[in-house]
Structures are given as C-alpha cells and as structure tokens.
Amino acid sequence: MSEEQKSTKSRRIVPIGPYxxxxxxxxxxxxxxxxxxxxxxxxxLGYNHRGHEFISPELTYDxxxxxxxxxxxxxxxxxxxxTVLAIxxxxxxxxxxxxxxxxxxxxxxxRIHSHLLWLGLAGHFVGYxxxxxxxxxxxxYVLQVFEMITGNRNHYAMNKPGGxxxxxxxxQIPEIEKAMDVVEKKVWMxxxxxxxxxxxxxxxxxxxxxTKEQAIAYATTGPTSRASGVPxxxxxxxxxxxxDLVPWDVIVFPEGDVLAKTKVRLLEMIESVRIIRECLKALxxxxxxxxxxxIPPGEGIGRTEAPxxxxxxxxxxxxxxxxxxxxxxAPSFMNIASNVVAVRGGSIADAALTLAAVDxxxxxxxxxAAFEDGKQKFTWQELLRLSWQKTERLKEKYGK
Amino acid sequence: xxKLGLWGLKKSPWVYHVAAAxxxxxxxxxxxxxxxxxxxxxxxxxxxxxxxxxxxxLVTGVLNRKSLPRVMEVYEQTSxxxxxxxxxxxxxxxxxxxxxxxxxxxxxxxxxxxxxxPGCPPKPEAMITGIVKAxxxx
Ligand code: SF4
Numbered sequence: 001m002s003e004e005q006k007s008t009k010s011r012r013i014v015p016i017g018p019y020x021x022x023x024x025x026x027x028x029x030x031x032x033x034x035x036x037x038x039x040x041x042x043x044x045l046g047y048n049h050r051g052h053e054f055i056s057p058e059l060t061y062d063x064x065x066x067x068x069x070x071x072x073x074x075x076x077x078x079x080x081x082x083t084v085l086a087i088x089x090x091x092x093x094x095x096x097x098x099x100x101x102x103x104x105x106x107x108x109x110x111r112i113h114s115h116l117l118w119l120g121l122a123g124h125f126v127g128y129x130x131x132x133x134x135x136x137x138x139x140x141y142v143l144q145v146f147e148m149i150t151g152n153r154n155h156y157a158m159n160k161p162g163g164x165x166x167x168x169x170x171x172q173i174p175e176i177e178k179a180m181d182v183v184e185k186k187v188w189m190x191x192x193x194x195x196x197x198x199x200x201x202x203x204x205x206x207x208x209x210x211t212k213e214q215a216i217a218y219a220t221t222g223p224t225s226r227a228s229g230v231p232x233x234x235x236x237x238x239x240x241x242x243x244d245l246v247p248w249d250v251i252v253f254p255e256g257d258v259l260a261k262t263k264v265r266l267l268e269m270i271e272s273v274r275i276i277r278e279c280l281k282a283l284x285x286x287x288x289x290x291x292x293x294x295i296p297p298g299e300g301i302g303r304t305e306a307p308x309x310x311x312x313x314x315x316x317x318x319x320x321x322x323x324x325x326x327x328x329x330a331p332s333f334m335n336i337a338s339n340v341v342a343v344r345g346g347s348i349a350d351a352a353l354t355l356a357a358v359d360x361x362x363x364x365x366x367x368x369a370a371f372e373d374g375k376q377k378f379t380w381q382e383l384l385r386l387s388w389q390k391t392e393r394l395k396e397k398y399g400k
Numbered sequence: 401x402x403k404l405g406l407w408g409l410k411k412s413p414w415v416y417h418v419a420a421a422x423x424x425x426x427x428x429x430x431x432x433x434x435x436x437x438x439x440x441x442x443x444x445x446x447x448x449x450x451x452x453x454x455x456x457x458l459v460t461g462v463l464n465r466k467s468l469p470r471v472m473e474v475y476e477q478t479s480x481x482x483x484x485x486x487x488x489x490x491x492x493x494x495x496x497x498x499x500x501x502x503x504x505x506x507x508x509x510x511x512x513x514x515x516x517x518p519g520c521p522p523k524p525e526a527m528i529t530g531i532v533k534a535x536x537x538x
Contacts, residue, residue: 048421050462051500058499067496073425073521117428120435136435154425154521 011039040344056326061087061295064323065159068313071328073154074117077110078306079328080159082313085240087161090300090317091292097242097284099163104242105176105279106149106158107304108272112183113142114307115265119190122262126203127392131190138186141179148172163289173280184273191266204259208342208354211256218338221331222309223268227261229254234305241304246278258354295319308332410535412444413483416454418474421502422461425521426488430458438524445531451475456483456531459511462490464502468510475511483514483534487527492516 012033032040052071056064064087065080072079081103088095095103116139123131143153149168150156158164168176194200210220215228225232231252235243251267253260297319303312309331316325343354419427433440434447448454451474463471475484486507489495497503507513514537517530 048461049464049466049502050421050497051502055497055500070423070496070520073423073428076423076425133436136432137437140435140437153523154429 040340053326053328057323060321061161061292061323064326065161066157068328069155069157071330074114075110075306075308075311075330076155077106077158078304078311079313079330080157081107081241082302082304082311083315083326084159084161085302085304086300086313086315087295087302087323088300089302090298090315091161091295093162093290093292095163095290096287098167098286099288099290100241100245101279101283102164102168102288103159104246105168105276106146106156106164107241108275108279109142109145111272111307112187112269113139113146115269116142116187118265119194119262122258126200128200131193134186135190138183138190141182145176145179148175160289161295162292163287167288168280168283173283176280177277180273180276184270187266187269187273191263194262194266201259204262205257207258209256210338210342212254214338214341215256218341219334220309220338221334222305222307223261223264224309224335224338226250226252227264228256234303234310238303242279242282243275246275246282248275248278295321306331309335406538410538412446413455413531413535414446414448414453415456415458415485415531416448416451416474416478417458417460418451418471420459420461420467420471420491421464422488422490426460426490429521429524429527430460430487433524433527438528440528443528443532451477452479454478454482456485456534458485458487459491459507460487462494462497462500462503463505463507463510464500465504466502468504472510481538483538484511485515485517485531485534486513487517487522487530489518489520492518495520 013030052067056067059067065083068079068083069076116135120132120135120139123129123135146156147153149172150158150166158166194204210218210224210228212229215225215230220228220230221232229252231250233250234240236250248271251264251271253263295317297317299314299316301312301314303310305311311331312327312329314325314327315323318324339354417427417430430447432438433445451457457475457478459471461467475482484507486492490497491507493506494500494503515530515534517526519526522530
C-alpha cells in the first residue's frame, strides 16, 4: 500500500448540515479528519435559496425593503438599511437628519441583540449553558425596546426610501436609556465572567486562529476580520447615517483566535450602547421622511456594517418604480470561506466552536454525523459531548 | 394509541424543529421559547435532537426545491401520530416569496398540517397557544 493510500485511508469525513434550525444560510460543511485532527474542510452553500434578487424587480421601491428584511431574521435591519441607502444614492437625495439618527439607533440595537445571541450560542457550544440562558435573557431587554419603537420584536420595517417609517417619541427615550443601562451592566458582567474564567480562556484561546494575512486574503469582514487585526469597519471608513456625528471606537484585536472574536463582539456591544446614548442625546428635531418623487435611471450602491460584517446592495433603475436589477452581498458569504483555514489543524472538539466563531453557523446542533464505511459513527450530539468533555477536563485541571 | 401514551403526549410533548428555507427569525423565536423569559419546559415541552423522538414537528420557512425532499424525509422518520405545526406566514402561504422560482408552495400541499401559526415571525406567546391548541385536539 502506498503512503498516499494509507493516509487517505485513515481519513474520515464528518458532515455538518445542511440544515440547522439556527443557521442563517443553511450551509453544508464536510470536515475531513485524521483521528482527532481536522485536515481539511469542504463547504457547500445554497440550501436556503429563495430567489430574492429575482423577486425584487417585481416589487416597487417601497416594497423592496420588506423583501430584503426577510433575507435574515437577525440582520433584519442591515439589509433594508443598505437597500434604502442604494435607492437614495440612485435618486440623489439625503434623508432628514432625524431619520439618520433613528436609523443608527436601530442598527446598533440590532448589533447588540445579534452579538448577545452569538455569545449565548458560543456558551452553549463549550458546555456553559448558563452563559446561553443569561445572554438570551438580557437580549430580551433589547427586543422589548424594539417592540416598543417598531411594534415588532423582529423584522422592524423601519427603513423606507427617504427616511424611516416610525419616529422615536420623547417618552420612549428614557425607556430606551433604562434598557441600555441594564444591557451595559450585564454585558460587563458577561465580559468579566468569560475573561476571568480560566476554563473559558483555555477553551477559546489559541483556537481556530485566522492570521491577518489570511483574513485579508479571504476578504473577511466584520468582527471576523477585526479580531485578526484588520481595522476595517464600514461605519467609520464610509460614513453614513449618523456614524460620523457621534464619538465611538472601532474595536480591533490582533490575535485572530476565538477568544479575540469573542472580545471584539463583547466590546462592540459596549460601543453600541455608547452610540445609542449619544444618538438619543443629539437626536435633532424635524421630519423623519424626505419626499422622493422619482427615481431617475442610473445606479446606486448602499453599504453598511451589519453585526457580521459589510452588507453590500446595488440597485439599477430604469426610471420606473421598480428596480431593474438588485444585487445583494451578505458578509457571511466571505466569512464562511475563511473557515477553511481557521479550522485546519485543530481538533474535532474545537471544530464546532471555530465554525461557530464567524457567526454564520454557530450552532449546528443536531445534524452533524460522522460516517465510517457508510455507517454512522458520531452524531452531532456526540461531537457536542466531545466539546463538553474537553471543558470538563479543563475544569478538573483548574480545580473548579 | 394507548390511553397512557396519549396522556404522556398531552402532558409532555416533545417537539422537533425543522427549518426549510427560513429567514431564521422564526427559528430564533422557537429557541427563545427555551430561554428564561418563556421557558416552555415548564409545560413539559422539550426540543429534541432527533425526529424519531418527536411528538410534534415545528416547521418554519418556505419550502424550496432543495429542502422539500429533506422535510418529507424528516416527516417520514417521525413516529406517528405526529402533529405538524406550521410556524410563520412562510409556511402557511409562502409569504412574500410566492413568486419565487424556487418556492414550491405551502406545506399543506405536502404534509397533513394540524396548526397554522401565522405571523412574521409569530410572537412566542402565539406559538405556545398554537401548540397547546394542537394538543387539545387529540
Ligand atoms: S414567516 Fe417571516 S420570520 Fe418566519 S421564516 Fe418566514 S420571513 Fe422569516
């Protein structure tokens, strides 16, 4: 038997996906493993294809935000936000200042709820269900704020070409501030809980490293790239809405491991709270919608920073009331590809966590299975158990 | 079904969650049911990891060409009787994706649906009410 045959013989394939209740875009990962070690990863996308770009030209400009909102339930403000920016770019108008501030507030609220959601699921992955329950409990405060402002817990329908649909009234502002106080306190608590815990640290540090060069080569965006030391943030680099009018910082860590990604997300939530406070303080008076009479023929681009990275929308108009072409690019598309390098060389117990760390597929909880000669060897439950066992081992080591 | 089995099913329904091409929001709201604010485990409802253990199937998202065979497969694996609970407008009438080339139509064309919970996404309270109503049908 030649060397090569031997090495392929000891390889196993661990499929993850394609469906999981929590994935934004059902993806199909094939982990190729040698014993405990992951040597390669294959990715297969496209299970959640609903034809947004096809439906969009059938709808009027006023209806398109409702469609793109339904691309993703978690980023259900980022997509319509980018769409209306593209439409406004095409029409050459600027929304009123108050609308800009309201959009910023909604966008940052969304970032907080998305990051808390991720944190909870990451906690579940390493076997700390308490973190999951806590994070989701405090996420409820944000959802309540959403329900108060927009009337719905998710799918807020706030953006419309030329402004926003609903105002933030004077009575709502203290309520939002109160919720932000709670969220800030709890985020600090979670940050300390995660960073001070030696087990958590051991579990996250040095796992799934994505170097700066790789992050650039794979064109990653959002927290995935910022955790690898690439200080790229559309909110700062291409100012839109009120992002250049209020003070805030871009969070960057150079390590590139899962711990860095966690830290970026945790501290970004604090920054988001700061942005929201500043926006509410500076909220100018005035109308919330600009009138758009006609969209001239031409094209427009809208970019914004979603919780996971840059969202890009492109609209081409032929002068009618419907877009001629609508192109959408979501951040996870690039971030998922970087998993190929991040997961390579790690152990299986860490693979789930590494795949989860870029946040597209944070919790492929039950459809993972390993096959050996056509027979199932591991189920996803077992893989999760492997991950939990590692945490248990570490707990013993650190005497907890 | 034996009386004991029916009693067990009513007191502690195990649910399995299957997402076709959903926008993820209905799914997140289902998970929300597990977390402290709603905590459906109080009522004996448990999300299980395998369709074979399920008494009720919670389906979300539009059916598309790729997901239809998978969803049917999952339904066939469940032990009968199994309630099918359609969560979200996507499952009831394909929502805004009606004209998509990839959507194959509402679930009741393919599966015996027991409850429809419309809403985009439905509130967690609505989901609890829907599942309880479905159980009272038995
Ligand atoms: S019903 Fe609405 S929230 Fe639910 S999956 Fe469909 S689009 Fe998403």
